[in-house]
Amino acid sequence: GAGVSQSPSNKVTEKGKDVELRCDPISGHTALYWYRQSLGQGLEFLIYFQGNSAPDKSGLPSDRFSAERTGGSVSTLTIQRTQQEDSAVYLCASSSSQVMAYEQYFGPGTRLTVT
Amino acid sequence: SQQGEEDPQALSIQEGENATMNCSYKTSINNLQWYRQNSGRGLVHLILIRSNEREKHSGRLRVTLDTSKKSSSLLITASRAADTASYFCATDKGASYIPTFGRGTSLIVHP
Numbered sequence: 001g002a003g004v005s006q007s008p009s010n011k012v013t014e015k016g017k018d019v020e021l022r023c024d025p026i027s028g029h030t031a032l033y034w035y036r037q038s039l040g041q042g043l044e045f046l047i048y049f050q051g052n053s054a055p056d057k058s059g060l061p062s063d064r065f066s067a068e069r070t071g072g073s074v075s076t077l078t079i080q081r082t083q084q085e086d087s088a089v090y091l092c093a094s095s096s097s098q099v100m101a102y103e104q105y106f107g108p109g110t111r112l113t114v115t
Numbered sequence: 116s117q118q119g120e121e122d123p124q125a126l127s128i129q130e131g132e133n134a135t136m137n138c139s140y141k142t143s144i145n146n147l148q149w150y151r152q153n154s155g156r157g158l159v160h161l162i163l164i165r166s167n168e169r170e171k172h173s174g175r176l177r178v179t180l181d182t183s184k185k186s187s188s189l190l191i192t193a194s195r196a197a198d199t200a201s202y203f204c205a206t207d208k209g210a211s212y213i214p215t216f217g218r219g220t221s222l223i224v225h226p
Contacts, residue, residue, distance in 0.1 A: 031212070045216075106159070107157055
């Protein structure tokens, strides 16, 4: 079946512009995660959605970052007034809380470059 | 801050040799997972081991967990060039279902 998809795969933007990154999780997966990964680094947790519960936003680095998940499916990560330090690969993952608990399925990522 | 830290940071071996990577963590965990990442893009899940388990196998992969030492190891036997990738451990703890990832081990397998 279809895996997690993300769009765009690459995004180049000018400093100060807003960007939106999209994630389509695996159908039926109730949990959705956003991470970012800077070059050669591990994954930095950003935000977690689980079903209809309030999202865990504890990883968002500043109020310029926000995310939504509509209808329990597609999620959009928005970065306002982008800065050069926002350049990274943004990874989305989904998981089913009912089977193989906590195994995450990752999308291919969006590589964001802020010039 | 990182919960899990992989060791070594980089590992270079010849095809056919075994590769061992370690992960250490600071506080008690519920689960520990290992993931592989090729070319800096999406991660692929390899194995999940729960805190009450000590060893799991999957094909050429063997994972051990020592909760008394707060450490885990990933062994890849008879390595292949295709195993070249970065390997990450991820732990979750308490009531949080959010895995925390280490910085990874970069494995290069020379043909």
